[in-house]
Amino acid sequence: MTRDIARPGATQEVHVTVETTIPEDGIALFHRLYEEAFGPLRTKAIARQVLHRSEFREEMIDPRVTKYVARTGDGEPIGVTTLTRHLETVPWISPDYFAARYPEHAARNAIYYAGFTLVAPSARQGAAFHAMIKSVVQVLVAERAAVGWDICSYNNTQLSFADSIRAVLDEQANVEVAVEDSQTYYAARFTEDGATKGG
Template identity: 55%
Template sequence: MADRGAGSPAITVETELDESTVAAYWKLYRETFAELETRAMARHLLHEHEFVEEMTDPRVMKYVARNADGEVVGLSTLTRDLETVPWISPGWWAHHYPEHTARNAVYYLGFTLVRQDQRQTSVMWAMISTIVEMLVAEKAVCGYDYCKFNNEVLRLGPGTEALLHRIADVEVEATDTQTYYTALFSGPPRSS
């Protein structure tokens, strides 16, 4: 197991969360990702009913981080049932990773969040290293995504890659890009 340091949160892997934990995480989820409503063209935030469904769907593993007082301080979601992730194509994964698909070793990381006052602590490290430990044991492939703002401004893609290299022998590759365009119309074509 990766060294998570002193004072690290307790990480549990849960398939279904109780109502009060879901409510606490919904609040934290909104606080963490609210700015993406104006930063990313595609919708990156689940609606509350979608969030509740994911938190109670046993096919989605919830890596729950709690501090010493039992308060929720972080959460990561991970699934091997790609049908639970409506914005990805399970067929793409089966085509590109047939051996992993045959072994049921294809995963998708939905999101990771950490309470604001815990962001400079070991919470993120503890959750991700717990996930990576399992992925390494299974010699799995795991997908995840970032919008342009998170990738280019916050540099989460390179930061995640650096973190993964600290934890495991891993190859990370940007495998697909979705580019959104806008066309701002101001009138009929200009005549020559």
């Protein structure tokens, strides 16, 4: 299923299609976009930020995961945001946490998770990011939903993703945003060639 959401008035002509599945013959193109955007995070974050190719394909063909695809005027995809209310499709989160935290939303099946948002590096200064988030927000507002997402430290400190998302949310809706959790990763480097102190 595909729906088209026009975004008139943007400096770069962008429209957003809402798609439940990406055809097999289109997945390679979307994977290239994904690798361009997320590939560098392999060496920037300790937690794995990049889906394996097979995992990416599963998300693209899973109708439970809605894809908001930003496209240029000639139909070329330049961005993707994934959104699902089927939290079991997001292996790195705990659906039980969200059900306990938002019981009223859980009863209405109105808890969502935004899996990833990417914009092709060549289009990062354009309207694609804003258009996709705005499309997602329309759904969340209509359902009075709760939604979770995660951002690695690198994307926050270097690319200000949290600030960008918050700005779009505040522009579009009355919304309360809070940091829900964090995980700190540690590393130790041993320097005495295996020798132990006091031995």
